[in-house]
Amino acid sequence: MNARAKLLAILVRDGGIDWHRRSGWRSLLRAALLLVNPEKLARLLELDLVKDTLVPVRGAESFAFLTRALYLARALDMEQRLDCALHHYAYEQATFSPAYVDAVYRGEGLELWRGASDDHEFVIRLVTANDNLFEGSLSIVAFVDAQRVCVLSFSYVDAALFGAASEPIAFITRKQSGRHSEEQHAFSRAFDHSSPPYFCLAALAGVALAIGMRAIAGIRHDAHPSWHPRDAEGMRKSYEGFWALFHAADLDEKAVRIPLPLEPRDLADVAKSHRRRAKARRRHWAAVTASAAAALRPYLTRPPKDEVS
Numbered sequence: 251m252n253a254r255a256k257l258l259a260i261l262v263r264d265g266g267i268d269w270h271r272r273s274g275w276r277s278l279l280r281a282a283l284l285l286v287n288p289e290k291l292a293r294l295l296e297l298d299l300v301k302d303t304l305v306p307v308r309g310a311e312s313f314a315f316l317t318r319a320l321y322l323a324r325a326l327d328m329e330q331r332l333d334c335a336l337h338h339y340a341y342e343q344a345t346f347s348p349a350y351v352d353a354v355y356r357g358e359g360l361e362l363w364r365g366a367s368d369d370h371e372f373v374i375r376l377v378t379a380n381d382n383l384f385e386g387s388l389s390i391v392a393f394v395d396a397q398r399v400c401v402l403s404f405s406y407v408d409a410a411l412f413g414a415a416s417e418p419i420a421f422i423t424r425k426q427s428g429r430h431s432e433e434q435h436a437f438s439r440a441f442d443h444s445s446p447p448y449f450c451l452a453a454l455a456g457v458a459l460a461i462g463m464r465a466i467a468g469i470r471h472d473a474h475p476s477w478h479p480r481d482a483e484g485m486r487k488s489y490e491g492f493w494a495l496f497h498a499a500d501l502d503e504k505a506v507r508i509p510l511p512l513e514p515r516d517l518a519d520v521a522k523s524h525r526r527r528a529k530a531r532r533r534h535w536a537a538v539t540a541s542a543a544a545a546l547r548p549y550l551t552r553p554p555k556d557e558v559s
Contacts, residue, residue: 253292254285260295261313277317283328284316290329294336299343303355307378315383320475322386322405322423323504330411338387338405341418345461350549354378359391360549362453362542367440370433371395374453374538376546379403385424385475390453392446394433400446401426402454404466412467412501420458421467421505423474425450425488442530447492452535455512456542462554467505468493512539 261281284291294300305312315321321331346354353360359375366372373393379386386403393399403424410416425447427434437446458466471477471485490498490506497513498506514532 254288257285257288257291257295258282261317276319277314280317280319280328284332287329287332290332290336294332294339297339297343299339299351303351304339304378307355308383311383318384321384322407322421322475323469323473324475324477325473325504334405334407334411335387337408337418341406342387345551347549347551353549354388360545362390362456362545363449363538364541365440368436370436370440372437372440374449374542376453376457376542386422389424390450390457392437392450394430394437394446397428397430397433399428399430399433399437400450401428402447402450404454407467409467412505412507414501414507418461419463419465419467420454421469422451422454423469425492441534442527444531444534448531448535449538451492451496452512452538453542455510456539456544457546459510459539460543460546460554461550464510466508466510467501468498468508469505470503473504 258281261284300312316331316335320326322334326334350360354376355378359377361373361375363374364372371394375391375393377389377391379389387405388403390402390404391398391400401424402422404420404422406418407421408416409419411421427445427447434445438444441449454466469489471489472482474485474489477485493506493508495515496508497515498508501507512535514535
């Protein structure tokens with residue numbers, strides 16, 4: 251069996267192709283296209299984090315994200331998709347300790363922040379994406395009383411993907427709130443009318459700052475893998491509208507750049523009657539960022555370059 255055939259066998263055996271879906275033959279075609287770059291694919295499949303952790307934990311879903319119709323962003327071709335997957339898992343393997351892998355991949359996730367108010371418990375965890383991987387390899391998840399209320403998914407990619415200087419950057423590719431009104435209201439009451447997406451973004455900012463990043467990237471709505479014309483306006487508000495609150499600047503057709511530390515809009519733009527509450531929300535977000543950074547630092551295998559505080 252030649253090298254390409256062996257790689258295809260791994261993808262089939264470990265879940266790159268879902269034969270139970272009508273798109274199975276399309277997945278097979280995309281798997282074949284992956285074999286155009288057998289060296290890169292082999293490097294990905296041989297990473298310890300992939301073969302010793304991702305495959306045992308995800309089982310038949312291990313590589314399905316590579317053979318879906320879309321991965322991370324709509325504009326990515328097959329080679330870019332493979333580059334993104336390889337960059338993410340190689341970076342994660344090189345940056346974090348085995349204890350991190352146990353917590354994020356094998357446990358309930360790495361706790362980044364915790365709060366309590368009025369008999370409610372609030373927790374934010376860093377976990378491997380638990381429902382799909384094609385919208386991001388990792389997720390920042392907010393819980394209220396163990397009920398998931400927000401998911402922010404991302405992957406570590408090379409900023410050259412966006413035409414910027416080559417360096418690792420966290421690329422947010424999914425922002426989704428849960429439809430649990432009681433828990434959402436409890437969160438709002440506890441944190442001065444803030445909402446879980448702001449806390450999740452603040453937590454990701456802490457993760458990125460702890461490893462020395464000076465910016466994160468946010469996906470544009472029409473580059474999202476789940477974009478559809480009928481949802482365009484709602485998604486634009488949910489993505490670009492949200493990133494704009496933190497001084498996002500254009501990168502390319504796929505993403506915007508959000509500088510770190512997070513810089514919310516000027517308080518002068520907030521109505522005077524709302525400024526006290528706005529200041530309180532910013533204190534909450536800053537506390538989440540500091541908590542997330544402190545939680546992650548013990549799991550770094552090497553000091554970050556030029557860490558931003």
